[in-house]
Amino acid sequence: MDFIDRIRELATRIPKQLEYIQTEEATKNALIMPFISALGYNVFDPTEVTPELNADIGIKKGEKVDYAILRDGKPIMLFECKHHAADLSKVHASQLYRYFSVTEARFGVLTNGIVYWFYTDLDAPNKMDAKPFFEFSMLDLRDQAVEELKKFSKSVFDLSNILTTANELKYSREIKRIFAEQLAEPSDEFVKFFVAPIYTGKMTQKVREQFAALTRLALRQYISDQVNERLKTALAVESAPPAPAPTELVVLTNSATPTPSEPEHGGIQTTAEELEAFYIIRAILREVVPVKRVVMRDVQSYCGILLDDNNRKPICRLYFNSIVKSIGFFDGEKEARIPLLQMDELYGHAGRLKATVVRYDAAKAPQKAT
Template sequence: MNTVIIPKQAVGQLKKALDNFKLSEAIQMCSNEAQTRKFLIEPFFNMLNYQSIDLIPEFNADFGDRVSQKVDYAIKINKKEFILVEAKKYGSRLTDKEAGQLNGYFGNTKNSKIAILTNGAEYRFFSDVLEPNLIDSKPFFTFNIESYTENDLEALIKFDKRFINVQTIIKAAQHIVFIESFENAFFKELVAPSKDLLKIIHKNMTFVTKFNEETQGKMINLINSPFLKSMYDKKVLLESTSNSQGVITTELEIQAYHTIRTLLIQNKKIPKERIAFRDFKGFFNISVDDNNKKVICKLMFNNSALRIAIDNNEYILEHIDDLLKYKNELTNRTIQLLEA
């Protein structure tokens, strides 16, 4: 699979195009679906470098012997691959009914792995991660032209005609669905532990008891928020000390630490001696007072990506210099932790 390198300036160019787009004026001209297509949807894809020749309106979805049905658009990526687009009037609610309509087209267009449902403002991107030729119940990515973040732009640029790689996008979508599925299943076990889980834990306990209803009740009562937080702290500590190969702190991580530290101490409220780092297997923490309960940010650098997590937000970095974009967020987080 060929990896497409997206230039750093491409995101900036996309943002500029969106900023310059006269959205309010376009919305005022959208009183029906046809106008929504003309004034909102087509310009949106133009900003992603798809030209009129790439947007095939009223695309015939192959239903075999059944009556032919047409999807609003097919976006031609190359000679073999298409993105299907189902359009609704601006202001329309995008519901499961509309997604179901799109699903009918998707299942019968074999050379399409991505489908979009849109009302001109919100764009929901679907694929068939869970079951082939059947779009998933939830989109793997949603972009709203009226309200978006820098993170959204970094995801949207991957659909630009110049950079789009369907296999890479689907692989990322599969990863998103896998994580969500794992988190949901794990959370379900934490909220209402199954008998199977309790059996596994009981089997590994050194204190021998009968696996009866009383024992199960005690175990369930132990699985609460303070207990889980304590277990998390123990796991973090274990990961920091039990690497058989040793934790290898890279030059890039040290460079990132010094960059962030320099950004932070520009604020007089932040003492430089209180900013510390600790390297773990798979991630690198920058914290206040070297306290794992006061993490300013987490760096996750590997051969395929550079990522930074600040509080509950995660960002992809193209270069170390991208850290400068998050100065305010890093500073606010640090001051919050210092004052806690």
Template structure:
């Protein structure tokens, strides 16, 4: 990623936090524009004080009888190229797409329409018919979610970056919108296949695997018998990809560590099963993935010693039927915590090193304290020498569920 784009990412993150803090004090559409929308346009590099660049209450007329206007128009050589319709923060935006569409369709030079309440931004193009605004937004940006997670994904960042002053190209918008809409439709299709693979897809997969080719004719009975394994395999693949991005090597996902022992039949490990069971590996659930990401990222933040910082990257995990064990070093001797969910869905953590059980999984200084104490204790027991006991930092934004898929 270029330094320029990385710097823009930091500006978006800073603006998201600022906008979320301001939003509760904004009570009208006018204050939404002044406190939220205009600062966002400034982040994009536009001079909101220059009417030759940002024109408020801009009109586009079909005729003397029908007049259309938007809250802001971004101008290029005197012609509007971006139309922005804003509503009071928190207001429903669905019914106001028609107002934006009427202006968009009345202005041949407009190639991008933006509907916003100051926190949520929907971007529309004319990818289906020239000069006719699409029914579906090709990009949605929610500053509340960005502020909550403290991150913005690369695709969204690149989409917003393309709207910046000096970078926006009206002629590219339609093609880019088509690409993003196609991308999203493929993602949704794959998601549907992962959740409930249709018969044709199962046949497609089986027909292209060595084991599947040995099954002979792929009858409905064969398809039904292998439905679960195809679904589980897809879930495992998605989990591995997500875990690889968190720094867990593929071997951590599918193979037991050398010192593997079955955990004692107590607490969350009583339903333990090997990942190398016949029929494929067992992928972590969405909640378990969120706990893994949160705990590892928090420890990277909490430890202040360089040696300990390097040791955090050695954290591994073991998936069981009804729980997940996160550990450092040995599976049992180095256990940091066990994650499980109650029947009502409440996630709980057990910390064997500290003899602490059933701690609700929720971002807090108390959870930070337990993570840090458990990790430093296991590191000390493993013979790691570091410069004194780390000092607990106060929690800084985020939420354990912010990155769950």
């Protein structure tokens, strides 16, 4: 089994294991040690993977790294581990900062066994950067992340190559963050960049506001068009096996005739965007449940995505009938609705969608006798 297969097999097991993992130590044993092993390192050889590596600093004694990966007797990668339910954005990585400065390792990893944040010292030598240069979720494991992760595996580990990649990832990540911010709320400078070649009139406040709205709309439409093209290609490949499409897609409406593209007068119309979102959500959830269990039910005010066509098992709701589209999640006591600027953002919520489905299945599983 090669690296990609090992990582994807591990990712597939995680949703089924989470309800049984109650402690940080269990997180290490069930999620993080198998991850290190998937990278090709022998977790049972202390000369290769050392748990609780001493990292004493001055008068601070007893500081220990959760795991250190060694090469030729020297640490090359440090792991600080948290419980799988921990939100890494709210975790202070102070221990990892301290470990990093007193060892020869060039990479530090902060993880809860699901999300992994990789750090290095691009800003200042031997001082861990404040922001990770690479991050990914095992519940939303994309091909690009797997390719980057492979560079850390034992068989191909090359320090200079990874540092070059780290520099590129750091800046590309920041560029994408800035672009996302501008897409949500474009600055005057950003709007002027697009407006200057096409508008010669006076740039009043009213005109600026109009072009800001047009800029947001044009960019979202462009991105949506690109996603649609990719989606069409993917669907064409998936439809290659001799399985009729109508039996694969289950769309229910409360109109007399359940044909979303041609509703009766005054009925409900399932839009192309809702279908696109449905296909994306199905593609995300196929890793944890058969796709036929994921069903769309369109109503007047929203488009619901259900598990097993059961109203008591809502996965999410699509609110696409207004100018600002949004999606509602059901991973808490109440529905949590957030804006959806573009369809591609659905992939960023993959972990949330999968966790909801896994919770429903876990609830119906028979309890073991005590």
